[in-house]
Amino acid sequence: MEEEKREGREKTEDNALLKITSIGGSGMFGMNCMLLESAKSRILVDCGIMFPADDDWGVDLITPDFSVLETQPLDGIVLTHAHEDHIGAIAFLLKTMQKRGFRGKMPIYGTDITLAFVKRRLTEHELLSSVLFNVINTKEEFNLGDCRVECIDVCHSIPGSVAYAFYTPAGTIVHSGDWRIDNTPMAGAKTNLARLEALGDEGVRVLLADSTNVEVDDAMASELDIYNDLLEVFTKLKGRIFVTLFASNIGRLQSIFTAAAAANRKIAVCGRSLNSNLGIARELNYFSMPNDMEIVAEHKIEEAGENIVVVISGSQGERASSLYKLSQAKHNNIRLRPSDTLIYSARQIPGNEKRVGAIVDGFYRQGASLFNPRDAVFHSSGHGGRKELELLIELLEPEIFVPIHGDYRRLSMHEALADDMQPSPDRSITIEEGYTLKLFSDRHELEQSFIPSRRYVVGKSLDGMDRDCAREKKVLGHNGMLFVGGALNKDEQLRGELRIEEFGISSDKSFLKDMQDELKRTIISSAKHGDMQEIIRHKAAKIIKQKLGKFPHVIVHFEFV
Numbered sequence: 001m002e003e004e005k006r007e008g009r010e011k012t013e014d015n016a017l018l019k020i021t022s023i024g025g026s027g028m029f030g031m032n033c034m035l036l037e038s039a040k041s042r043i044l045v046d047c048g049i050m051f052p053a054d055d056d057w058g059v060d061l062i063t064p065d066f067s068v069l070e071t072q073p074l075d076g077i078v079l080t081h082a083h084e085d086h087i088g089a090i091a092f093l094l095k096t097m098q099k100r101g102f103r104g105k106m107p108i109y110g111t112d113i114t115l116a117f118v119k120r121r122l123t124e125h126e127l128l129s130s131v132l133f134n135v136i137n138t139k140e141e142f143n144l145g146d147c148r149v150e151c152i153d154v155c156h157s158i159p160g161s162v163a164y165a166f167y168t169p170a171g172t173i174v175h176s177g178d179w180r181i182d183n184t185p186m187a188g189a190k191t192n193l194a195r196l197e198a199l200g201d202e203g204v205r206v207l208l209a210d211s212t213n214v215e216v217d218d219a220m221a222s223e224l225d226i227y228n229d230l231l232e233v234f235t236k237l238k239g240r241i242f243v244t245l246f247a248s249n250i251g252r253l254q255s256i257f258t259a260a261a262a263a264n265r266k267i268a269v270c271g272r273s274l275n276s277n278l279g280i281a282r283e284l285n286y287f288s289m290p291n292d293m294e295i296v297a298e299h300k301i302e303e304a305g306e307n308i309v310v311v312i313s314g315s316q317g318e319r320a321s322s323l324y325k326l327s328q329a330k331h332n333n334i335r336l337r338p339s340d341t342l343i344y345s346a347r348q349i350p351g352n353e354k355r356v357g358a359i360v361d362g363f364y365r366q367g368a369s370l371f372n373p374r375d376a377v378f379h380s381s382g383h384g385g386r387k388e389l390e391l392l393i394e395l396l397e398p399e400i401f402v403p404i405h406g407d408y409r410r411l412s413m414h415e416a417l418a419d420d421m422q423p424s425p426d427r428s429i430t431i432e433e434g435y436t437l438k439l440f441s442d443r444h445e446l447e448q449s450f451i452p453s454r455r456y457v458v459g460k461s462l463d464g465m466d467r468d469c470a471r472e473k474k475v476l477g478h479n480g481m482l483f484v485g486g487a488l489n490k491d492e493q494l495r496g497e498l499r500i501e502e503f504g505i506s507s508d509k510s511f512l513k514d515m516q517d518e519l520k521r522t523i524i525s526s527a528k529h530g531d532m533q534e535i536i537r538h539k540a541a542k543i544i545k546q547k548l549g550k551f552p553h554v555i556v557h558f559e560f561v
């Protein structure tokens, strides 16, 4: 059976030795997903989601359109690390494939902590029985079809992050994953520069590299610097200290816990995701609890005195988070006091400024404050800046350079950076989502292989919304809806009243009465002149446009009696 599949697969291939297709993450932040295909293997590297924009009403998550993956089986999904923009869409890919008849178990490869995060997500979706977890480590290589795969430790804002080297029929392909250099991380490994250099010596055909911080010239602070800043503040400040961060930043959690212990403060952790992540990290030895640390349960925080650090989730202003509730005086167990201080230990993701602003405002409204002196650093990116990106290219000396993980601006800047470096002035290729880089033995080509689309997730379902549905929802959200209904006799004259209802158009309802009179006149004058429902729909839309300058969705339904 397996042989048949492979033979069938070979027949459909053109003569490229390897095809690299971007399914997401190229020209955007999020949805990282890259497909590598040789004659005998089909490997997906990462499978992430994107978070919706503020005006994507009712959309919980966005995934790539997986239709390109549905037609042929995959040998496995290989994961670089556990961030949602790299693992969050696996459940939805599996659901899509199962709809198309996939009944097997999808092999998934990742480090122990990456797979623990995936396991938690798939459990929520009741999909655990549809996968086969393969824990990888940097000591052993593994095979997928005709490709050998090696993973290399990299430092990032979540431990267990790796880069990959794929030894393919077209040569060695290196995927950087998300990475930076930090020689004093608080959790997880350092980036294995020696191994990357050795790979460069062996010869690299293609490097796919993280572009996130290509605009950043300055060296990034080490996690140890952040620990020192936190320790200073925890020691000096009076009153309770709340610290918010990204819930998956285990290294930062380690810094906060260790600094709190050194400053003789108790600690409490508020937020489901924070507690769950901490549990995983402790179990897998990526986090060590400081000795004699007094941990305060959430419902005991109010009685625990002032000498405490409360780690709290919700740094991006998520409405359901502990931090948001606390800032709006709606937290079940904690009330803010004037002596309380909030430390932001996370960057604001662009687009979240309003919601983050509401949190900070809420603290001030209740007399508490935000700690934000200019010279203290409480966050450092998990992505390397320009100098680090240059170093990676220098070490690997790829024949072809492909920037990934960034919006178009950053991909272009990263492309220019690689081209400016010696000795290969024109080795860079920016692949957009939907494009395929085809590698032959002595040349390469770029071609568009599909028109990219999006899938909008509502709750746990992928079926909730497609692009058209999301657009309709936006129209409804912006302009509201009008309903017109009634009964018409065989001469298309109104029997009984004409019903008009509006939803979200205007709080001044006076326009409805005039509209009712006008529409009734139109019915009389237009009888037998065409599709009455269409005529009334046009007329109603025109009236609202004239009176209110709005374009609501208009629904007309007549019963013919």
Ligand SMILES: [Zn+2]
Pocket: 081, 083, 156, 178, 382
């Ligand atoms: Zn990441």
Ligand SMILES: [Zn+2]
Pocket: 032, 083, 085, 086, 178, 405
């Ligand atoms: Zn990422």
